[in-house]
Amino acid sequence: MRIKEIEAVPVKVPLDTPYVYARGRMTAFETVIVRLLTDDGIVGYGESAPLFRSPSGDARSVAQTINGPVAQNLLGCDPFDVEVIVERVLEVSQDNLDVVAGVDLALWDTMGKSLDQPVYRLLGGLCQDPIAVDYTISASEPNTMADIASRVHSEGFQGVVVKVTGKSIGEDVDRVRSVREALPSNCTVRVDCNGVYSRDDALKFLKEIVRLDVEFVEQPVPADDIEGLKRCRNVGIPISVDESLKTLRNALTLVSQEACDIMNVKVPNVGGLLLAKRIAAIASAAGLPVVVGGRTALELSRCASRHFAASTCAARGRKHEGPGPASQALSDDVVAQRTTREMAGRAGGHVKVEKSPGLGIEVIWDKVQRYAVG
Numbered sequence: 009m010r011i012k013e014i015e016a017v018p019v020k021v022p023l024d025t026p027y028v029y030a031r032g033r034m035t036a037f038e039t040v041i042v043r044l045l046t047d048d049g050i051v052g053y054g055e056s057a058p059l060f061r062s063p064s065g066d067a068r069s070v071a072q073t074i075n076g077p078v079a080q081n082l083l084g085c086d087p088f089d090v091e092v093i094v095e096r097v098l099e100v101s102q103d104n105l106d107v108v109a110g111v112d113l114a115l116w117d118t119m120g121k122s123l124d125q126p127v128y129r130l131l132g133g134l135c136q137d138p139i140a141v142d143y144t145i146s147a148s149e150p151n152t153m154a155d156i157a158s159r160v161h162s163e164g165f166q167g168v169v170v171k172v173t174g175k176s177i178g179e180d181v182d183r184v185r186s187v188r189e190a191l192p193s194n195c196t197v198r199v200d201c202n203g204v205y206s207r208d209d210a211l212k213f214l215k216e217i218v219r220l221d222v223e224f225v226e227q228p229v230p231a232d233d234i235e236g237l238k239r240c241r242n243v244g245i246p247i248s249v250d251e252s253l254k255t256l257r258n259a260l261t262l263v264s265q266e267a268c269d270i271m272n273v274k275v276p277n278v279g280g281l282l283l284a285k286r287i288a289a290i291a292s293a294a295g296l297p298v299v300v301g302g303r304t305a306l307e308l309s310r311c312a313s314r315h316f317a318a319s320t321c322a323a324r325g326r327k328h329e330g331p332g333p334a335s336q337a338l339s340d341d342v343v344a345q346r347t348t349r350e351m352a353g354r355a356g357g358h359v360k361v362e363k364s365p366g367l368g369i370e371v372i373w374d375k376v377q378r379y380a381v382g
Contacts, residue, residue, distance in 0.1 A: 009122060013045040016056075016110060018067035019379040021306065024337035028147045029171040029202060032058055034336065037304050038067040041104075041342060041376050042074060044114040046087060052118030053371045055308035056110030057276040070106045078107060086352035087118045094282050105254060105279035112280025113312050113367070127312070127368075128361055131285060131319040138358035139293050139317045140197065141332030144348070150179070150186035150295035157187045157197075163353035167223075167327040169335075172213075173340070174204030181216045188220045196327060200226040203251045207236035210281035214243040224248045224270055237267040248272050250301060256283070259290040274301035274330060275316050276309045288320045298322040302330030306375035307346040310334070311367045318361040331359055342379065344370040 020038045027034040040053040077100045085093055094112060101107040120127045128134060143160045145153050145168055157168050170187050172180035188197050197299050199222055205213060210228035217225075224246035229236035231251035241247050246269035249262060253271055255278070262268050271291045275284045292296050300317040302310055313330035317323045329335070333347045352359050362368025 052111030057305035144335035154190035
C-alpha cells in the first residue's frame with residue numbers, strides 16, 4: 009500500500025455565538041481537512057487546527073504547505089512508516105506542527121482502516137472508556153458565567169473550565185468565585201489563563217483564588233516564562249501547562265525545571281498522535297498526570313483526542329476538554345455525526361471512544377467543499 013494522493017482543504021465553520029477568551033473574540037473555526045488516498049483505494053482523513061491569531065500560520069498557509077512540498081515528498085510512501093513520515097514532514101514544513109498534525113491523523117486513520125482496527129488499539133490499547141469530559145465557559149460577566157455553569161451541570165457535566173481575560177484581576181477573580189459558588193463541591197472547576205498574565209499579576213491572581221477550591225490553573229504566565237511557572241506553583245494551586253508545551257524539548261524542560269504539576273497535551277497542538285504519545289511518555293516517566301486539551305477544532309481532531317485519551321494511562325482519573333464536544337457554539341461540522349453537549353451531558357459528562365476502523369467517523373466531502381475557503 010502506497011500513498012497515491014494528499015489533498016488539504018482549508019474550511020471555515022461559523023459559530024452561532026462569539027467565543028471570548030484571552031486571545032480575543034472568535035466567530036468561526038478555521039481548520040484544514042486532509043484527505044489521504046492510497047493506491048488500493050483506502051481514504052484516510054485528518055485535521056489541522058491552527059491556533060487563533062497565531063504567528064505560525066493560518067489555515068490557508070497550512071493547506072498550501074501540505075498540498076505543495078509535503079505532498080510532493082510523501083507520494084509513494086507507505087503510510088505505515090509513520091515515524092519516518094512525521095520526521096520528513098517536520099523537515100519539509102520547517103517544524104510547523106500544524107502541518108504535521110493534519111498529516112499524522114490521516115496516516116493513523118488510513119492504518120486503522122487498512123487493518124480493520126480502531127486507532128486506539130494501534131496506540132497501545134484501551135486504558136479507559138468512557139472518557140470524562142468537562143465544559144469550557146467563555147469569558148463573560150461573572151453572573152452569566154455562573155448561570156452557564158449551573159446549566160451545564162444540570163445537564164450532566166461534572167466539571168467546568170473558567171476562561172479569564174487578564175484585563176482585570178478583580179473581574180477575573182469574580183468570574184472564578186461566581187462559578188465556584190454556583191456549583192456543588194464535587195463538580196470540579198479549572199481556570200485557563202492562556203498565558204495572559206505577567207508574572208507579578210499571575211501571582212496576585214492566584215493568591216486571590218487559592219481558597220476557592222480550584223482543581224488547577226492552566227498557563228497563568230506566558231509560554232516562555234518557566235521561572236514564572238515555578239513561582240506560581242509555590243502559591244499552592246496546581247499549575248497546568250498548555251502554551252508552554254508543544255515539543256518534546258518543551259516537555260523535558262518543564263520536567264527538569266519542575267515547572268508544572270500537570271501537562272495539558274493537545275493532539276492538534278503538538279503535531280498529532282505520534283508526538284502526543286511521546287510527550288505523554290515523558291509525563292508518565294516524571295509522574296505527572298496528563299489532561300487532553302482540544303484547541304478550537306472540529307470533530308476529526310476531537311475524535312483523535314478520544315483515541316489518545318483512551319489509550320494513555322497517564323490521562324486516567326481526570327476530566328478532559330479535547331475528547332468532548334466543542335464548548336463553543338459551532339453551527340455545523342464536516343462529519344456525518346458530531347458529538348454534542350447534549351450527548352455528553354446525558355452520559356453524565358462522558359464520551360465513548362469510537363470502535364469502528366481508523367478514527368471511526370465519516371467525513372462528508374460535500375460539507376468540506378461547502379465550508380471551503382480560498
